[in-house]
Amino acid sequence: MADLRVELLVVEDCPHLAQARRDLDSILGGGVIEVPVQLIYVSSLEDAEFLAFQGSPTIRVDGDDVVPEPDLPIAMGCRLYRAADGPTIGSPPRELIKAAVDAHRRGRLRDFQRQEAAKVAEFARAADAEAGGRDPDRAATEPSPEPAAEPAPHPPPDRAASGLSPDALAAEPSAEPQSNPRRSR
Numbered sequence: 001m002a003d004l005r006v007e008l009l010v011v012e013d014c015p016h017l018a019q020a021r022r023d024l025d026s027i028l029g030g031g032v033i034e035v036p037v038q039l040i041y042v043s044s045l046e047d048a049e050f051l052a053f054q055g056s057p058t059i060r061v062d063g064d065d066v067v068p069e070p071d072l073p074i075a076m077g078c079r080l081y082r083a084a085d086g087p088t089i090g091s092p093p094r095e096l097i098k099a100a101v102d103a104h105r106r107g108r109l110r111d112f113q114r115q116e117a118a119k120v121a122e123f124a125r126a127a128d129a130e131a132g133g134r135d136p137d138r139a140a141t142e143p144s145p146e147p148a149a150e151p152a153p154h155p156p157p158d159r160a161a162s163g164l165s166p167d168a169l170a171a172e173p174s175a176e177p178q179s180n181p182r183r184s185r
Helices: 017-028 045-051 094-132 166-171
Strands: 006-010 037-041 058-061
Touching: 006 017, 017 037, 017 094, 058 094
Parallel strands: 006 037
Antiparallel strands: 006 058
C-alpha cells in the first residue's frame, strides 16, 4: 500500500477538518506501512474549479472522491454527507472511507497476483521449451508435445527361476514381511 495517495481537501477554518482527520488516521493507522495524508487548502474559486472541489471536507483516495457525487456543483463552503443510519454529517462516513481504502488494497493485491502468475507462466513456458529443445518464443504458441509414457514397473524376480542354490536364496533378503519376535502380544 506504499503508493496509496490520500488527499484531504478543505477550506480554511473548516469546522469538520478535525473529524475527517481523526477518521482518516484511525482507518489508515491499522496498516503496516504509514500512509501520509496530503492536506490541501482550497483558497479560491479558481482553485476549486481546477481541483473539481465540491465542498469541505472532501477526501480522495488515488484521486477518486470517497463519496462521488457527480451532480454536486463546485463549492467553497461546507459539504454535507449522509450517514448510513440517515442523519446528515459534516465529514465523509467512515465506512465509505474504509471501503475506498480497502478497494485500493484489493486492486493492488489482484495486480500483484496477476503479475506473479504471468512470471510463473513465462518461466514454465521457457522451461518447457528448454526441456523439449524448442525455441521459447515459439513455445508460447505451439502445443507442448505429449510426455513419454513411463515404463511399466518390472515384476519381482521369481526366486525359484533365478538359478540360485537354496542356501543362496535363504541368504537373500525376502520381500515378504517378517514378524518381529520382540513385539509384545
